[in-house]
Amino acid sequence: MSRVLVTEPIAASGLEALRAAGHEVDQREGLSVPQLHDALAGAAALIVRSETKVTAEVLAAGRDLVVVGRAGIGLDNVDVAEATRRGVMVVNAPQSNVLSAAEHTMALLLAQARNVPQASAALKNGKWQRSRWSGVELHGKTLGVVGLGRIGTLVAQRALAFGMRLAAYDPFVAPERARQLGIELVDSLEELVARADFLTLHVAKTPETMGMINAELLAKAKPGLRLVNTSRGGIVDEAALAEAVASGRLGGAALDVFAEEPTRSSPLFALDQVVVTPHLGASTSEAQDKAGVTIAEQVLLALSGDFVPFAVNVSAAEASETVRPFLPLAERLGRIFASLNEGIPSLLEVDYQGALADYDLRILTLSVLKGLFALAIEEPVSYVNAPQLAAERGLEVRESKSSTAHDYVNLITLRGGHHAVAGTLAGGRGSPRLVMVDDHDVEVPPAHNMLIVHNDDRLGMIALVTGALAGARVNIANMALGKSPAGETALMVLATDTAVPADVVSALAAEAGILDVHAVTDV
DSSP states (O other): OOOEOOOOOOOHHHHHHHTTTTOEEEESOOOOHHHHHHHHTTTTEEEEEESOBOOOOOOHHOOOEEEESSSSSEEEEEEBHHHHTOOOEEEEEEEEESHHHHHHHHHHHHHHHHHHHHHHHHTTTTTTTTTOOOOOOOOTEEEEEOOOSHHHHHHHHHHHHTTOEEEEEOSSSSSHHHHHTEEOOOHHHHHHHHHSEEEEEEOOTTTTTOOOOOOOHHHTSSOOOOOOOOSOOBBOOOHHHHHHHHHEEEEEEEEEEOOEEEEEEEEOGGGGTTOOOOOOOOSSSHHHHHHHHHHHHHHHHHHHTTOOTSSSSSSOTSEEEEEEGGGGHHHHHHHHHHHHSOOOOOEEEEEEGGGGGSSHHHHHHHHHHHHTOOOOOOOOOTTTTHHHHHHTTTTTEEEEEEOOOOSEEEEEEEEEEEEEEEEEEETTTTTTEEEEEETTEEEEEOEEEEEEEEEEEEEEHHOOOOOOOOTTTTEEEOOOOOOOTTTSSEEEEEEEEEOOOOOHHHHHSSSTEEEEEEEEOOO
């Protein structure tokens, strides 16, 4: 039997399940980093919540670790890539708090609309202020939902029962899927805030979503909009939100999450129209019980060598030696494809050419889906849940194979919507290469930060783009050029040392001769 180190509180029922299976449960809360390193000696499993930072150093200290379990959804505190490199499985409890989070969103929605906490505090201070705390009804109002993942969908279903009209912005959901839910999809966040009476956020924390609710967007909002955020801190520019509420442009706000936590002071706290809670979305006894029991079950399966349904870094051991090196390339192509489409189309065609066609390539397609959804979904995307995420969002995936590859030994091509990308492994070391974007031939190593520019094929375009990046002090690490088959348009693919700022992307898109610009940030 194995020793399981538990560094944060989890449900007693989960701990008992581990003990009942014969494992030694070693509970040690409040450990310093050196103490954690010492405690990991001989431990086969580590169970944490959000406070314990499972860094590369921690994983190095846990030389006997088989599995790390996160009793909750987010994995911001776990170095999954390093765990994967070391062969340590990482598991979580992705469905443990979705109901609690959805219900807390509704609680904040109602509390903000009816001024419940403000009126309660006033009455407890001896003030009977009926007229001051008059509110608004939800019925007949438009709820704008940003992100139709599990929690966003649950909130929409509950809002529908209140008689609210539903609109949503989520480029990763097919229109038909939204129609099935009774939700109208809109094309942009700007359109959504201009129409909504209430706005609720349910998106992952990524470079693209950080600060997405900013002063510029709030200036375009429908007068009196009320905002609710129970997803991640940092998605809302809190200073801009406070200014918009104080000026009367927004009717109010309700926040459960903040850019820095714990937060004990904020300009939002001084505003009567703002309701705040200290990150309580998952703080129900039911959610904590579910998380504890679920993570114990996953750890037990991992320790016994059985299939683990909530593993976020499932080993590709079933992939052949020929297929396995292509897994990172397939995932990276999925990310680039999603950035080009600014979401997903209703149909994704994945084509494999060359020697790969003789093998079972289902895990490569799963890798593509992992990359496709990686920056858009609230929960971690794994080989296990990727097909379900595709089905929930109405994405049809078609896989094809051909043993003939005209220009390469092996080639992976993704097509859908108005875009296409292709990649291969080159040289004796099998280095990844992006070799086609939108039917323009290129050859550039895919990088963490990239800029893809379509432009008219005329003089001055390269200087225009490179000059804009130089002005923003963004260094170009690599660059490839390609012409369209007809020769009328050209393509630039630039790998940069840092992410290209959004204002630079917008400025380039507005330049004459630039057809479109897409920034790719792979983090």
